[in-house]
Amino acid sequence: MITAIKNNSLVDFEHELAQILNSNTSEVEKAKKIIIFIDNILLQLTDWLKTHTFDSIQDEIKFFKEIKPNIVAKLIFYKELLFLVATLPVEKNKKVKHYEKKLEAIRHFNRKNREFIKYIKSQSTHFDELYFSRKMYRDLFLTDCIIINHDAKLCTSHDFLVAEVLAYELLTLHIENRIDNLNQSCTINSNQLQSNLHWTAKKIDLIELIYALHEAKVFDNGQADIKEITNVFEKAFQIDLGENITRSFIDIKNRKTEPKRFIYQLLYALDDKIESDMK
Incomplete structure (x- = not known):
């Protein structure tokens, strides 16, 4: 030097x-x-x-x-x-x-x-x-x-x-x-999100899924905001999840039976598919 x-x-x-x-x-x-x-x-x-x-x-x-x-x-x-x-x-x-x-x-x-x-x-x-x-x-x-x-x-x-x-x-x-x-x-390109897919399950189920994905940090190495993720899902599946999804998540946590009901439903459906394909 x-x-x-x-x-x-x-x-x-x-x-x-x-x-x-x-x-x-x-x-x-x-x-x-x-x-x-x-x-x-x-x-x-x-x-x-x-x-x-x-x-x-x-x-x-x-x-x-x-x-x-x-x-x-x-x-x-x-x-x-x-x-x-x-x-x-x-x-x-x-x-x-x-x-x-x-x-x-x-x-x-x-x-x-x-x-x-x-x-x-x-x-x-x-x-x-x-x-x-x-x-x-x-x-x-x-x-x-x-x-x-x-x-x-x-x-x-x-x-x-x-x-x-x-x-x-x-x-x-x-x-x-x-x-x-x-x-x-x-900046979300609306043309990229246009599809014929519609979310036909319950809105609360989609909110449960969004929160699961957010907590799993699967978007932007965990840096993505929950509202941004929600906005993408709303545009992609042509659904309005409402202004206050935090209130909906509180309802999920307060369920008397199983809070993770939809996530388990997905898990069981995937298990059935895997077992069926292995036969």
Whole structure:
């Protein structure tokens, strides 16, 4: 990693990152591994920066304006991603609101730092020495409070801000894609659900089945909302199950005989079919 830094290159870093991303693990596990990986890289950077002297002010600016922020941006992104997943609601409509809340926070950040973001996006350089070089006497009025507690050898006044800008760009794209996917999955194509099938058993039986399927977590890895499942069954079988299926489920639980009456009926019917076919 240190050799790559000396060559003003992120090749080694990106290669290691790609290996983790291409591994056959869950999104959460990948994020955790990447966070640990980048933390280790930054520890190496810390030791290196304490003793390293850049050959020129241009090399120092390049490092703190481009190389280090790109590494830190990935750390911010995957920590934010991990937090988003950990706090994600179950219901799809609440998921969208959860993501939109984060997007609004990012927009607030962008508004607050509008002029600096414009400086970075326009590839301006006139303040580079002030923003991205380490000076013994820096103007603390231009320095983020987060920097004051850091060793002056390890950072400049604005390298972390660049990392945040880069990270929030990645996060915005990621969240917008997630919202698009959720909206597409929530949009039920009526043509796909058109059929000549009608539910001819009791409504309460279908509600019992829906609750069984929901509790078995057979839809969307258990993330599907009971109302969404109900809506699909109503459209598929052209039946109205009413506004309050929760009330109907309470009636199911309060049955004096067997609460799981319809489920057992299905089980017995399947057993009879299997036994009949085996004869």
